Amino acid sequence: MKEKDFISIIKTTLNSGYIGDDCAYLKDLGIVVSQDNLAEDVHFSLKYASPYQIGYKSVMVNISDICASGAEPKYLSIGLSLPEYIDADFIREFYKGAKTAAGKAEIVGGDITGADKIFVSVTAIGSANDRKISSRRNAAVGQKVVAAGNHGSSGAGLKLLSGMEYNNLTGEEKNELINAHLMPLAQLEFSNTIQKCARGKYAMMDTSDGLADALASIAFESSVLIEVNFNKIPHSKAIEKLPDFKDLVLYGAEDYGLVAAVDNPADFTVIGEVKSGAGLKINYGDCFEFLTIKDVEKNLFKHFKE
Amino acid sequence: MKEKDFISIIKTTLNSGYIGDDCAYLKDLGIVVSQDNLAEDVHFSLKYASPYQIGYKSVMVNISDICASGAEPKYLSIGLSLPEYIDADFIREFYKGAKTAAGKAEIVGGDITGADKIFVSVTAIGSANDRKISSRRNAAVGQKVVAAGNHGSSGAGLKLLSGMEYNNLTGEEKNELINAHLMPLAQLEFSNTIQKCARGKYAMMDTSDGLADALASIAFESSVLIEVNFNKIPHSKAIEKLPDFKDLVLYGAEDYGLVAAVDNPADFTVIGEVKSGAGLKINYGDCFEFLTIKDVEKNLFKHFKE
Incomplete structure (x- = not known):
């Protein structure tokens, strides 16, 4: 996890209190800001993603960051660097996808330049007006842990796209996961x-x-123990059949679900609660597993990174 | 000028009134936003720029965009994608340079990911509170044209870095232009x-x-004629000696000076005025030259792009 080491160097160099959350909350301006870089052959591949899908996902991952803060997604800026061979059709499709993903938010600017490979950087701005803004440092003992989204589907979809053969899945199930x-x-x-x-x-x-x-x-950031019931974690029926089901649910990335530790879970799926202590405890019914943040990073790396 | 063609496709696809200025002015939030992408071996090279200088310039070009809008630079977000070999020293130096360039503005977040080559995308946010915000569509007949910054120095510096030998320059002059x-x-x-x-x-x-x-x-955007006196354009003494002096002043890029068409030029250097008509007229004293936006694009391409 070289990125996490780099982030701590950046924090020290800048001596800034902002670096850390998915979004920076700029109180004086009443906004939150998030930025995500996507590099060809690292975050997406033209072998399996269309220009429309690349535009769509580049924007949606930033909308997701704004959602994580509790703010309202309002504006997007797209910096696009493109190799010589890219044509007008690519641009048109990319921006159609981007516009669909933006929903009620508006794409208002950005940059377009040359590069050896496709490179996308999207910045999203959310309005914090009349909103309560989250922080990963805000979890407190007694809060419920709630989750939204199907966990593990995206990871299984990526494996399928990368050549994994899950022979016990139907064509429809495969499509669902790839999608x-x-x-x-x-x-x-x-x-x-x-x-x-x-x-x-x-x-x-x-x-x-x-x-x-x-x-x-x-x-880790809130200095608490989070205890979750694995069987409550929302996921697609399809991945229950897969040999790496548990790893997909816990470590499969890019689902862009949300988890929250909150005093009022509303009607959402409660998957656990916040207790005093440190780390992550996962109950499987007949047994449990205890994970520090270092364990999670190691597992994430083992299962899903090269 | 493929980029300009792409921008018109983007405008059509998004059907947005925002795309066009250096910054997008988001009136409801009282902010302006700008984003610039910088790709290794397109916008900078490790052969001649240090990590500190790359960090510095990546931020400064965005501060310049905010300045062009008339807003106050407040916050920056930096998306950085880096090859495997990049080490902690690079990160430290890059962010030291970025922080210096940020000045009173604050770097509050961004992203850090892998990539095959170095890729930087910086987003700057400016406050429009109590500020009059510019637009390139706002020039009007009777306004004065004012300019700040030395024009041509950066272009000459890039030529020196790229191997051009300007033998009639002193070492000090070369350093000034490279800097x-x-x-x-x-x-x-x-x-x-x-x-x-x-x-x-x-x-x-x-x-x-x-x-x-x-x-x-x-x-072009304001549907007016801009007439300037070439001899009034601020520039460094050093480049007067160079054979491509005139082209450097007019077409040498990346000086990050400002030009404005305004009713009150304050104490700044007036280089021309806004008249009814279309295009750009440059007076050299004994002769003049008339340029449409297409001519300028062609000359820019001829002199300074590959």
């Missing part, structure tokens, strides 16, 4: 309701790096 | 004074793509 990877849906409704119903401070993160990573990060 | 390219300075003071002193609407652009491009773009 979860290529065309994720940010949890706008969950985000809005959680921030509205929360009586006090709350923690929320998207599961872009996997559910276990989000839960362990909140536990 | 103008690697460590440009955004025109904060000029921007602030112009927006404060303007009695009505005004147009302002930075000269990131060259002075002629900025003037011709304002003329």
Whole structure:
């Protein structure tokens, strides 16, 4: 996890209190800001994703970051660097996908330049007006842990796209999982309701790096123990058949679900609660597993990174 | 100028009124936003730029965009994608440079990922509160044209870095020009004074793509003729000695100076005025040259692009 080491160097160099959450909350301007870079052959491949899907997903992952903060997605800026061979059709399709993913938010600018490979950087701006903004440092003992989105589907979809043969899946199930990877849906409704119903401070993160990573990060940053019931974690029926079911649910990334630790879970699926202690405890019914943030990083790396 | 063609496709696809200026002005949030992508071996090279200089310039070009809008630079987000070999020292130096360039603005977040080559995308946010915001569509007949910054130095510096031998320059002069390219300075003071002193609407652009491009773009977008006196254009003494002096001043890019068409030029250098008509007229004293925006694009391409 070289990125996490680099982030701590950046924090020290800048001596800034902002770096850490999915979004930076700029109180004086009443906004939150998030930025995500997507590099060809690292985050997507033209072998399996269409220009429409690349545009769609580049925007949706940023909408998801705004949702994680509890703010309202409002504006997007897209920086696009493109190799010489890219044509007008690519641009048109990319922006059609981007516009679909933006929904009520508006794409207002950006940049377009040359590069050796496709490179996308999207910045999303959310309005914090009349909203309660989350922080991963806000989890507190006694809060419920709630989750939205199907966990593991995107990871299974990526494996299928990368050549894995899950022979016990139907064609329809395969399509469902591949679609979860290529065309994720940010949890706008969950985000809005959680921030509205929360009586006090709350923690929320998207599961872009996997559910276990989000839960362990909140536990670590808030200095609490998060205990979850594995069987309550929402997931697609299809992945129950797969040999790596458990790893997919916990470590499969890019589902862009949300998890929150909040005093009022509204009507959402409660998967656990916040206790005093440290780390992440996962109950499987007949046994349990205890994970520190380091364990989660190691597992994430083992199962899903090269 | 493939980028300009792509921008018109993007405008059509998004059907948005925002795309066009250096910054998007988001009135409801009271902010302006700008984003610039910088790709290794397209916008900078490790052969001649240090990590500190790359961090510095990546931020400064965005500060310059905010200055072009008349807003106050407040926050920056940096998306960084890096090859495997990048180490902690690179990160530390890059962010030291970025912090220096940020000045009173604060770096509050971003992203850090892998990639085959270095890729930087910086988003800058400016506050529009109590500020008059410019648009390149705002030039009007009777306004004065003012300019800040030394035009041509950065272009000459890049030529030196790329192996051009200007044998009639002293070592000190060469250093001055190279420094103008690697460590440009955004025109904060000029921007602030112009927006404060303007009695009505005004147009302002930075000269990131060259002075002629900025003037011709304002003329084109505002449907006016801009007439300038070449001999009034501020430039470094050093480049007067160079055989391509005139081209450097007009088409040399990345000086990050500012030009404005405004009713009140304050104490700044007036280089021309806005008249009825279309295009850009440059007076050299004994002769003049008339340029449409297409001519400028062709010249820019001829002199400074591959």
